[in-house]
Amino acid sequence: MIRVEDISKIFGADPETALGRLREGGTKAGIQAETGQIVGIDRASFALDPGEVFCIMGLSGSGKSTLIRCINRIIEPTAGRILFMDPELGEQDVTAMDGEQLRRLRTYHMSMVFQHFALFPHRTVHANAVFGLEIQGRDKAERDRVGAQVLEMVGLGAWGKAYPSELSGGMQQRVGLARALATQAKVLLMDEPFSALDPLIKVNMQQELVRIQQELERTILFITHDLDEAMRIGDRIAIMEEGRIVQIGTPEEILVNPRTDYVANFVEHADPTAVITAGTIAVPFSEATFILHEERAGLRYYRRRDDGEDGDIRYCIDADGRFHHVVLGERAVEPGRMDTTAPAATGASVRGRNEEVLRCGPATVLRDVLRARVRSRHPVVVTGEDDRFEGIIDEPALVHAILEKRGQPTTEPPVSGDAREAHA
Amino acid sequence: MTELLDVLRTLFTDPFGLIDLPIRQWITDAIGWIVSNFRGFFRTYVSPPVRGVMELSQWALRTLPPGVMLIAVFVIAWRAASWKVGLFSAVAFAFIGFMGVWDALIVTLSLVITAVLFSVVIGLPLGIISSRSDLFYTIIRPILDIMQTTPPFVYLVPAVMLFSIGNVPGLIATIIFAMPPIIRLTNLGIRQVQTQYIEAALAFGSSPREILWKVQLPLAMPTVMAGLNQTIMLSLSMVVIAAIIGAGGLGLEVYAGLERLNIGQAFVGGIGIVLLAMVLDRITQGLGERGPGGRNGKAD
Ligand SMILES: Nc1ncnc2c1ncn2[C@@H]1O[C@H](COP(=O)(O)OP(=O)(O)O)[C@@H](O)[C@H]1O
Ligand SMILES: [Mg+2]
Numbered sequence: 001m002i003r004v005e006d007i008s009k010i011f012g013a014d015p016e017t018a019l020g021r022l023r024e025g026g027t028k029a030g031i032q033a034e035t036g037q038i039v040g041i042d043r044a045s046f047a048l049d050p051g052e053v054f055c056i057m058g059l060s061g062s063g064k065s066t067l068i069r070c071i072n073r074i075i076e077p078t079a080g081r082i083l084f085m086d087p088e089l090g091e092q093d094v095t096a097m098d099g100e101q102l103r104r105l106r107t108y109h110m111s112m113v114f115q116h117f118a119l120f121p122h123r124t125v126h127a128n129a130v131f132g133l134e135i136q137g138r139d140k141a142e143r144d145r146v147g148a149q150v151l152e153m154v155g156l157g158a159w160g161k162a163y164p165s166e167l168s169g170g171m172q173q174r175v176g177l178a179r180a181l182a183t184q185a186k187v188l189l190m191d192e193p194f195s196a197l198d199p200l201i202k203v204n205m206q207q208e209l210v211r212i213q214q215e216l217e218r219t220i221l222f223i224t225h226d227l228d229e230a231m232r233i234g235d236r237i238a239i240m241e242e243g244r245i246v247q248i249g250t251p252e253e254i255l256v257n258p259r260t261d262y263v264a265n266f267v268e269h270a271d272p273t274a275v276i277t278a279g280t281i282a283v284p285f286s287e288a289t290f291i292l293h294e295e296r297a298g299l300r301y302y303r304r305r306d307d308g309e310d311g312d313i314r315y316c317i318d319a320d321g322r323f324h325h326v327v328l329g330e331r332a333v334e335p336g337r338m339d340t341t342a343p344a345a346t347g348a349s350v351r352g353r354n355e356e357v358l359r360c361g362p363a364t365v366l367r368d369v370l371r372a373r374v375r376s377r378h379p380v381v382v383t384g385e386d387d388r389f390e391g392i393i394d395e396p397a398l399v400h401a402i403l404e405k406r407g408q409p410t411t412e413p414p415v416s417g418d419a420r421e422a423h424a
Numbered sequence: 425m426t427e428l429l430d431v432l433r434t435l436f437t438d439p440f441g442l443i444d445l446p447i448r449q450w451i452t453d454a455i456g457w458i459v460s461n462f463r464g465f466f467r468t469y470v471s472p473p474v475r476g477v478m479e480l481s482q483w484a485l486r487t488l489p490p491g492v493m494l495i496a497v498f499v500i501a502w503r504a505a506s507w508k509v510g511l512f513s514a515v516a517f518a519f520i521g522f523m524g525v526w527d528a529l530i531v532t533l534s535l536v537i538t539a540v541l542f543s544v545v546i547g548l549p550l551g552i553i554s555s556r557s558d559l560f561y562t563i564i565r566p567i568l569d570i571m572q573t574t575p576p577f578v579y580l581v582p583a584v585m586l587f588s589i590g591n592v593p594g595l596i597a598t599i600i601f602a603m604p605p606i607i608r609l610t611n612l613g614i615r616q617v618q619t620q621y622i623e624a625a626l627a628f629g630s631s632p633r634e635i636l637w638k639v640q641l642p643l644a645m646p647t648v649m650a651g652l653n654q655t656i657m658l659s660l661s662m663v664v665i666a667a668i669i670g671a672g673g674l675g676l677e678v679y680a681g682l683e684r685l686n687i688g689q690a691f692v693g694g695i696g697i698v699l700l701a702m703v704l705d706r707i708t709q710g711l712g713e714r715g716p717g718g719r720n721g722k723a724d
Contacts, residue, residue, distance in 0.1 A: 069623075072627060074626050103630075103631060104629065105629075106626070106627055106628060106629035107628065107629025110627075111628060112627035112628075114620060114623070114624060116620060118620040118621060118623065118624040120621060120624070120638075120643075121643070122645075131625075131628055131638075132628040132629070134638075135628050135629045135630055136629075179628075183628065
């Protein structure tokens with residue numbers, strides 16, 4: 001949908017010199033001390049797929065606002081290219097557009113939501129919501145219709161005649177969202193839209209956004225400095241440091257494999273239970289971890305290597321490698337699919353946990369696995385496509401996942417900044 | 425050596441004797457040049473519209489029966505500010521009428537209306553241009569400073585030379601004297617609009633003109649209104665002074681009273697001016713506070 005290629009932004013009188021320094025490997029602080037110019041963005045590249053929620057995360061001053069403003073050229077990038085791909089328009093070079101083309105792009109194809117809402121104080125909620133439609137030149141009847149529709153969608157159907165100052169922060173940002181949705185633009189640029197809101201309202205708004213997104217399928221570039229927020233709503237996350245993008249990946253990839261210390265610091269306090277998946281934390285089904293116990297009637301019975309000879313759980317797999325059932329002692333048990341909607345049984349004691357064996361897919365998040373484990377005392381079986389046996393999640397695996405925020409120790413350890421330097 | 429000492433001594437005892445700046449002559453010459461070359465132009469092209477607007481407004485105010493006018497004043501002040509201001513304004517106007525200077529009030533009011541109308545029609549666009557062009561504002565700023573700090577009496581002489589005596593030269597001097605605040609505050613009001621609103625307007629594809637009309641001007645309104653208030657007050661004060669060169673109205677009452685040592689007449693004129701000033705001030709202040717941007721211009 002959008003491809004950003006090597007975008008840089010220098011704030012200063014002589015950007016060419018600063019760009020040169022950047023190419024030679026200069027740092028933001030160094031260039032500022034040397035030339036007095038500020039590096040806003042340092043050669044950032046990424047691409048947004050249609051329908052994706054792409055988060056950009058970083059500390060304050062890392063260049064997030066500058067980057068998002070370069071995409072609709074409210075800030076003029078110093079170097080690099082931005083391409084806008086659209087099924088109707090084909091591929092367009094945003095950086096080469098003249099004033100009129102740029103206005104059309106902003107009017108019909110991209111809209112924006114701001115951290116401090118930026119609602120026009122002299123306009124009613126309705127008049128704010130339809131601002132973009134006014135610029136599009138729609139007639140009053142259509143503005144009224146679409147305005148009512150988007151305000152309804154964000155839960156402010158009754159507030160059209162009020163002024164922004166009469167609304168709470170959360171409600172004001174709903175208006176900001178309505179204004180951005182009203183133009184039907186496929187790309188939504190959101191610069192820390194929920195950062196100024198109270199924590200409870202914030203979570204509420206995040207859920208709302210996810211709901212609206214499922215309905216409307218816009219392509220969203222979402223900026224935040226809150227990792228939990230990014231993990232909750234982002235399909236992918238890019239992490240920015242000093243104007244540079246240091247890592248791009250799914251929430252889980254970033255959590256499990258932070259590429260630098262900066263990223264590792266970020267994810268240290270993240271809540272892993274909503275992000276890490278069963279596939280990552282499972283003790284994988286492999287030579288190293290499982291051993292064939294017996295083979296009988298075309299079925300193979302495996303047990304954990306660590307359990308030793310007297311291990312009383314065996315995992316049965318058929319000739320095609322499909323998972324078949326579990327044997328507990330002498331009893332064959334067909335594992336039940338996990339019911340992720342059931343509330344966690346808070347009162348259950350260890351002894352009260354039942355004998356059922358549960359099974360889930362590799363994409364099931366840790367939180368749901370934990371919830372199920374409260375009810376059952378046996379490891380959870382992880383099966384993939386075609387019922388292929390992928391591994392099990394036992395108690396040590398769970399503890400490890402929560403404490404270390406990563407999968408089994410056998411997975412490749414993350415490369416830390418120190419380690420890299422030591423190698424170099 | 426002694427010569428050098430002489431010069432040094434004069435430098436301390438009589439430095440101004442060393443150089444003679446013939447500013448007086450320059451200005452006299454300049455005005456003389458303007459008068460002899462442009463008098464015709466000013467009298468054919470500048471006088472008639474000013475006179476026309478003034479006569480039209482005077483005719484309208486005179487045609488309105490005083491009772492209707494009092495009600496109109498009440499309603500305007502009430503809508504612009506509050507019912508209290510409305511009541512005060514109507515009572516103040518009635519009081520002026522009871523003092524026997526209703527007709528002078530009408531004349532002064534029409535002069536103020538005319539001067540303010542021209543100040544706004546010329547000043548607002550200049551203010552808008554100033555806000556968009558630093559160069560333009562850099563050029564216009566010293567001119568505004570001069571216009572505002574020059575004592576009002578100074579305008580009267582060239583005005584008379586160009587337009588002879590009467591209401592029109594008084595009005596021209598008034599327009600020049602009263603215009604700077606509306607230019608300054610329009611410029612300031614537009615420049616003060618927070619970037620976040622400009623960014624939002626830009627992000628939705630607004631053209632510069634749409635930004636001006638839909639965002640900058642509405643948000644600058646309270647400041648523009650403050651400028652309008654100052655312009656009205658300045659024009660009222662100037663219109664009074666203009667009585668010296670033959671403008672009529674309440675100022676003439678004061679001027680004539682002083683000339684004939686008729687203290688009573690002078691005071692009646694003075695009270696009328698003060699009351700009119702208070703009414704106009706309250707009404708325009710009310711407009712400023714009520715202006716659309718005044719609702720919550722500071723919302724982060
Ligand atoms: N108009 C500007 N002039 C100079 N420096 C700027 C300007 N805007 C932003 N910067 C600098 O660019 C860097 C990135 O800022 P910004 O994009 O606002 O960061 P973030 O949104 O991540 O907090 C900061 O160092 C900031 O000081
Ligand atoms: Mg920012």
